[in-house]
Amino acid sequence: MPILKVENIKKSFGPLEVLKQISFEVNKNDVIAVIGPSGSGKSTMLRSLVHLEELDGGSISVNGNYIVKDGIYSKPQQLKEITSEMGMVFQHFNLFPHLTVVENLELAPKLLKKGSAEQTRELSMELLSKVGLSDKADVLPSKLSGGQKQRVAIARALMRKPEVLLFDEPTSALDPELTGEVLRVMKDLAQEDMTMVVVTHEMEFAKEVANKAIFMDKGEIVESGSPVDLLNNPQMERTKAFLYRTLSK
């Protein structure tokens, strides 16, 4: 059974249909790269998975539990429990600027009373060392580079041990020389069998790390399949046109 099942989801902003009947599944250990031009609805799609966007129709379920079924959302408490299976990493990091790195990681577990203070500290230090930032634990985010901020954001998202980790263009706000360190952390996670859905413009990363790629355009999934096939040998005209534009840049 897939961990995450998305069926015919729809959303409009006024007259503009941003998601038109999108369906796909995420299985355990999948790394799915979602690519497509800006305005194709890929971010909206990703955000709807954790209820940052409200859908007009369709269903999303996690391990068989429905966040939304045929356009009708579960009760808030249930919704919260189901979405807690997922972590999210944002394009602009969204770290809490008034809290130190380690406080950023520990705020939610402490407020939600997940485990003892010692367990929380142990986990936060373990995750900071995993992203290579043990020495920055007591530093404010403003003292970090973009790449470091994003690595902290990834560690923060991992604190609740999510079943699926969602990435919304995690390297798009970074200087080119800083994307490598973030992609490396994501690659490590993939090797540890983390299930991930990554909205990205990093085609090399998609080919190298993802086991499935989805190409979206104008609110629909145009084409999906193995990343190497999709990127090297696209079948649909729109995919070809997009890849041509992207690669010729």
Next chain:
Amino acid sequence: MSIDYFVSILIPMLEGARATVLLFLIAIIVSIPLGFLLTLIVRSSIKPLAYLANAYIYLMRGTPLLLQLLFIVFGLPLIPVVGEYLVLDRFTAACLGFILNYAAYFAEIFRGGLLAIDKGQFEAAKVLGLNRWQTMRKIVFPQMFRIALPAVANESVTLVKDTALLYAVAVPELLHFAQTAVNRDFTITPFLLAGVIYLIITLFLTLFFKWLERRLRFD
């Protein structure tokens, strides 16, 4: 001009400065939390309450503080039937006026602080599982206060100077004693002295807020 004369006018003026400082402290300590509460009400989902709070802020910011003070001190007792119960001690009445007026200004300052917080902060908090109140308490309010701090500092300095309006409702304060001495002795010295005392108070206040800003800085 003798030292004796200087001391003889300084003592009542310092006495007056005590009223000035006391009014300032009472007004700021009560109006900041009250302003914060107003901000919350303005943003609350209970619409009638929000409208009421907005109307209140408009009223307080849209009319002169002097008019409000005169209204409370001299106006309220003139209201038929209930007026006789509304005769307050003048200093108390003035405190009330300052609190009611400044709360509206602080509410606007805090609202500006709230608007300046990136919506990504709310989204991150939501995805991490925080509820609305936890998000406000741990993420939003600390940033809001920090963002609002320079404006709060500025407003506080204005409040120090506005205490001189006590003069108009005949509560003896710093300026009152200066004016008395000027009229009596026909010399400009008391005015200069009053100016220096105001400067010293605002200097301390400015240094305090600068220190607070440094301590709470996170950007």
